[in-house]
Amino acid sequence: MKVGRKMSANLVNALLHWGQVRGQDTAVRFVLNSEDYDQLSYEELSDRVMRLASYLNKNLAPGGRVLLLFKPGFDYVVSFLACLASGLIAVPAFPPNGNRDWKRLSSLALDCGAGIVFTNEELMEDVEQWMSSNNALNAKLMAMPTLLDGEMAIVQQPVATSEIAFLQYTSGSTGSPKGVMVSHENLFINSTVINKSVALREKNEMVCWLPPYHDMGLIAGIIAPLVGGYPTTLISPATFLRRPTLWLKTIQKFRANITGAPNFAYDLCVNRVTEKDLAELDLSSLQVAACGGEPIQPATLRRFERQFQPVGVNDLTLVPCYGLAETTLMITCSEADRGRRELEVCSDSLAQDQYVAKDNALSPRVQSLVSSGYAVSDTRILIVNGETNEVLEDGDIGQVWVKSPCVAKGYWQKEEASQQAFDNWAIERGNKDGPFLNTGDLGFKIDGDIYITGRAKEVIIVNGRNYYPQDIEKVAQSIDSAIRLDFGAAFSILSESSEQAILVQEISRKILNSENSITRLDSLCQSIVEQTQLTLGLTLKKIIFIKQGSLPKTSSGKIKRSEVKGKFINDIRDNWVFEYGADDSSLSGGLAAVNNGAQSSPDIHLDNDVSFSPSQGDLNDFITNHIASLVNVKNEDIRFNEPLSALGVDSLKALELIEKLEVYTGLKLPETLLYKCSNINELISHIEEMRTSETTSSEPGVKQEALVACEFENHNREELLDLLKKELRDNTV
Numbered sequence: 251m252k253v254g255r256k257m258s259a260n261l262v263n264a265l266l267h268w269g270q271v272r273g274q275d276t277a278v279r280f281v282l283n284s285e286d287y288d289q290l291s292y293e294e295l296s297d298r299v300m301r302l303a304s305y306l307n308k309n310l311a312p313g314g315r316v317l318l319l320f321k322p323g324f325d326y327v328v329s330f331l332a333c334l335a336s337g338l339i340a341v342p343a344f345p346p347n348g349n350r351d352w353k354r355l356s357s358l359a360l361d362c363g364a365g366i367v368f369t370n371e372e373l374m375e376d377v378e379q380w381m382s383s384n385n386a387l388n389a390k391l392m393a394m395p396t397l398l399d400g401e402m403a404i405v406q407q408p409v410a411t412s413e414i415a416f417l418q419y420t421s422g423s424t425g426s427p428k429g430v431m432v433s434h435e436n437l438f439i440n441s442t443v444i445n446k447s448v449a450l451r452e453k454n455e456m457v458c459w460l461p462p463y464h465d466m467g468l469i470a471g472i473i474a475p476l477v478g479g480y481p482t483t484l485i486s487p488a489t490f491l492r493r494p495t496l497w498l499k500t501i502q503k504f505r506a507n508i509t510g511a512p513n514f515a516y517d518l519c520v521n522r523v524t525e526k527d528l529a530e531l532d533l534s535s536l537q538v539a540a541c542g543g544e545p546i547q548p549a550t551l552r553r554f555e556r557q558f559q560p561v562g563v564n565d566l567t568l569v570p571c572y573g574l575a576e577t578t579l580m581i582t583c584s585e586a587d588r589g590r591r592e593l594e595v596c597s598d599s600l601a602q603d604q605y606v607a608k609d610n611a612l613s614p615r616v617q618s619l620v621s622s623g624y625a626v627s628d629t630r631i632l633i634v635n636g637e638t639n640e641v642l643e644d645g646d647i648g649q650v651w652v653k654s655p656c657v658a659k660g661y662w663q664k665e666e667a668s669q670q671a672f673d674n675w676a677i678e679r680g681n682k683d684g685p686f687l688n689t690g691d692l693g694f695k696i697d698g699d700i701y702i703t704g705r706a707k708e709v710i711i712v713n714g715r716n717y718y719p720q721d722i723e724k725v726a727q728s729i730d731s732a733i734r735l736d737f738g739a740a741f742s743i744l745s746e747s748s749e750q751a752i753l754v755q756e757i758s759r760k761i762l763n764s765e766n767s768i769t770r771l772d773s774l775c776q777s778i779v780e781q782t783q784l785t786l787g788l789t790l791k792k793i794i795f796i797k798q799g800s801l802p803k804t805s806s807g808k809i810k811r812s813e814v815k816g817k818f819i820n821d822i823r824d825n826w827v828f829e830y831g832a833d834d835s836s837l838s839g840g841l842a843a844v845n846n847g848a849q850s851s852p853d854i855h856l857d858n859d860v861s862f863s864p865s866q867g868d869l870n871d872f873i874t875n876h877i878a879s880l881v882n883v884k885n886e887d888i889r890f891n892e893p894l895s896a897l898g899v900d901s902l903k904a905l906e907l908i909e910k911l912e913v914y915t916g917l918k919l920p921e922t923l924l925y926k927c928s929n930i931n932e933l934i935s936h937i938e939e940m941r942t943s944e945t946t947s948s949e950p951g952v953k954q955e956a957l958v959a960c961e962f963e964n965h966n967r968e969e970l971l972d973l974l975k976k977e978l979r980d981n982t983v
Contacts, residue, residue, distance in 0.1 A: 260411065260434055261441070261473060262299070262335045268479045269296030277476065279483040280323050281500055284493075287483070290324060295331075298324075302332035305395060306366070312337030312409070314365035315417065317358075317389070318463075319345050319377055322486050325370055325394050326462045327472055330416070334434070337409050338366075340416035341429070342463040345373050352380050358419050358427045359387050362662060370394040411435035417662050418465050418575045429662035430575045437469070440578035440656040441477040443626045444470055447583040448508050448538040448569070454480035455506040455535075459490035459497050459515075466543050469579040470510055492905035494519045495527045498558075502532050510540030513547050514807075516554040516568070523557070534562030538586050542571040544808070545702075545720060548592050548618040565589050572622035572702055576671065576687055578656045581631065582700045584623035591621040591699055597721070597786060600703065605645040605694055615785055617721070621699035629654035632676050632686065633695055636706060641678040647694045649706055651676060651686035708811055710742040710788075712749050717788050719811060722753060725785050726778045726793075732758040733774065737801045739814040743791075750791035753778070754814050757795040760883040762827060771795060775830035792831030794818070800825035869915075869934055876910050877930075890930040915941065 268277070273293035281287045290298070310316065316333050318340060320326040326342075333340035341362050346352045359367065367389045369377050374393050381391055415437050417429035458471030462484075475482035483504055490497050498519065501509055516539075523531075541551065551568050566589050573580040584590050595618075596611030608616045625631045632641050633648040642648045651674060660668030675684035692709065693702040704718040711717075719740035727735045737756035742749040757774075761767055775793045782788050802810040817824075870890075877894075878885045880903045899907065908919050917940050920926075927933040 260409070261415070261437055261477060262331065264438070264477045264479075265292070265296055265299065265331060268292045268476070272479060276481045278324070278327060278472070278481065279504075281483060281485045281489065281496070283489075284496055284499070288324065295328070298328045299331040299335055302328055302395075303336035306332055306338060306368075307336045309390060309392065310338055310365045313339065313413075315339045315341050315362045316366045316368050317341045317343055317362065317364040319343055319355075319367060319369040319373060320394070321345060321372070322462050322467075322484065327484075329368055329394065330462070330468070330472075331476075334409075334415050337413075339414050342416065342418070342468060344461065344463045345369075345376075346380075354427070355380070356384050356387070358429075359384070359389065361427050362417055362419075362429055364389040367391050368394070371396075409434060411438070412659075414659065418468075418658075420575050428664060428667060431659040431662055432575075432578055433659055436578045436656055436658055437473060438477060439628075440580065441469060441474040443629075443656065444474040444580050444583075445478040447571075447580070447626060448510075448540060448586065449474075449478050449480065450537050450586060451507050454478065454508060455504050456480065456482040456508045457485070457497065457501045457504065457506040458482060458509065459485035459487055460511065461487045465573075465575050465579050466510070466512075470540070488905060490515075491518075492909055494522045495524075498523065498527075498531055498533060501536055505535040507535050507537040508540075509536065509538070510542070510571075512543035513541060513545065513550050516541065517547075517550050520550075520553045520557050528557070528561060531558075531561040533558060533567075536562065536567055538569050539563075539567050540569050540571050540583070542573060542580070542622070546570050546620045546622070548620050551590070551620070570620050570622050572700060574689055574691075576658050576689070577652055577654060578658060580626060581629050581652055581654060581656060582623045582625055584621060590623075593619045593621070593696070593701065595619055600647070600718075604647070605696065605701075613787075615787065619701050619703070621696075622693075622702055623700065624698050625700070626654075626656075629656065630686075631695075631700055632678075633693060634674075634676050634686075634688075639675065639677050641676050642694075644695050644697070647692055647703055650689045650691045650693045650700070650702065652689060653684070653686045657687045708741070710740065710749065710751055712742065712751055712788060717751065717786060719809075721786060722751065722782060722788065722790070723755075723809075725782050726753055726755055729777045729781060730774055732761045733778075734758060734798065736809075737798075739801060739809050739811045741811050741815040741818075743815070743819065751788055752792050752794070752815075752818060753790055754794045754796060754801070754818065756798050756801050757827065758883075759798045759887065763883070763887045768828075771828045772830065775828075790831070792829070794826055794830075795828040797825040797827055869937065870930075872914055873907075873911070873930055873933065876907055880906060888930070890934075892930075893928055894930070894933075911937070917941065 268275075269292045274291050276289050277292040277295045279287045279289040306316065316329075316338050318326065318329050318333075320329060330340050330342065341358070341364060343355060343358060344351075346355050364387070367377060367381060367387075369391075371393055374391075377391060381387060381389070411434045413434060414431045415434045416432050418432055419427050419429045454475075456471065456475045458467060460467030460471050462468045462472060467487075471484065472482060481504075483500055483506065485497060485500060494515070497509070497515075500506070551570075555563055555565060555568065566586060568590065569584045569586050570590050571580050571583040573582070593605070594608035594616050596606040596608065596613055597615035597617050598613040599606035599611065600617070630653045632651045632653075633646060634641055634651050636649045657672065660672050670688075671690075672687050673685045674688045675682045676686055677683075690706055691702050692704050692706050693700055695701070704720065708719050709717070710719060710722070722740035723736075723738040726738055727733050734756040739754045740751065742751055757771070761770055764770065775795075778793055779790050782790050802813045804810055874885050874888045877888055877899060880899065894904070908923060911917075912919050915937060917937065919937075919940075923933070923936065927936055
């Protein structure tokens, strides 16, 4: 990593340097399928970037914003780098799928004041329709030129390292997106920091499936390798979610030593990689599998290590880290050669903002926490009392504040929000120190290790004790498989006398269609209340079960607890199926309780649509059987005219179903098929049309991301980077 001492802190200079020094070496690959991939050398990449920069410079003055709308692939990489080379400000975004996505994109485009909306011919028609309905958007629509031979490769525009390189939009509400202003210096320094932490060999190799429109995929997966001068191999997020094994096989194929993903990806591999797959894998080259982007579960890491230990994974492979968009990306990382650190802590003391080891605990309630590692070089992390701004001692839980050259410049055109987040001054031994970024997260230190415990604004305080919503949700979801994992939102509501804890939780459709459903739902609620009290010492005031697929999440898969809470307060009961809790009209929002812990009159809605008829044919039976298997319901509960999302077919399950249908029909089906077909009837009609015409709607190797844009915007944690998210409407990392 000596590049930083040989050139100015500029990503494009780094690219041009490697173009001269390692011109014919591979810079970036893009995996098309299990056998094929495309690649660009440093020389080819540099040439494309500088020619495209010349093209862009003719259409927008330096400092203008360019909204990038591409599916993951070379177009995304080249266009992002070309913006930086021409002195323009890149604004990464994803190709929307559905009205909600387009509305959010409109807010983002207007907020950044985009001068160019840049896409390619594949997406041009959809983008044109969107722009024609947005009269307020004063931007030029441009398509990636198919040939740049007529463009002269320009000399890089002189840009000060303090100037903005790109805007990383965090997952804020649709109406008020926040664009983090990442400078050229931020980007280069953080990439160098990442390389010092994970690039452990003389010749390194990266494999990444994360989406390039979120910071983890963009910076860790693309920019850091380009700065470090080692190749990166990119996989479509949709391809990974559909075939997780391909991620691992790609690591094996290129003998990669670096990769990274959120916690859910390692869970997905454990659940989806078969014994046959395992017998053919060799992961002995893998030195660092970074884990970040969402809460890290010790049990997940242990399962992954145990399952993949026979093929080369060891207890040093998985490396927890922590970061957020406001710090460019990574600000803590576990040392790769020491292994991660885990603590068994007393849950009761954790609720009182104290760390007490399991051996010293007076309470039997304990839980595991994983260290996110040490602060990276030139970075200070303080744990601060949020009310007094005083620096806390080891073991005390407080707000996580960061001071680092990786901290961004603020939020685009949002001075008040920038000041609140980026201009904080700590008090240590009577002296003021700053400015610090307030990450919005809570955590504590032990001997330099950083442990993240939750989000400050989401902490639930009942009777003077702190509870973290993810702990409440985890307890509830461990009761029964019908209580959907990672689809709950806990929060608190102020009553006349105190804060009261509420849980809104998705429930599996199979219960709603079962006999004695009301009795069973009531029993599940009682079990949740009992287990929450036993495990956490907390009494839930009310439990709301909602329809499967209706919990709001961010684009990276994070739960939008504030939105759920807002609906509760405003008595918006759409998607409610069952309400349980003590009658208390003093709860904010004036909700009328339904029952008092008994079976009085729950607000439950059961559908009575006619299910499919077996006489509809083999394809009908095949689809019914596989959907029923995927969402764990009976075949007779599958309704052909009901939206697939209402049946519980989220983006991940959609990809599984597409793969099974391809094998069954012999057709190559587009990854977006289940988003074009609103129900099973439409899906069958579409497949029958393809059969009749004996054509396919996508070629082998097509890069398929409209699905992932929806995926990271909708339902679940395993749709990250979010993405990774999630939702990321609090942070993108």
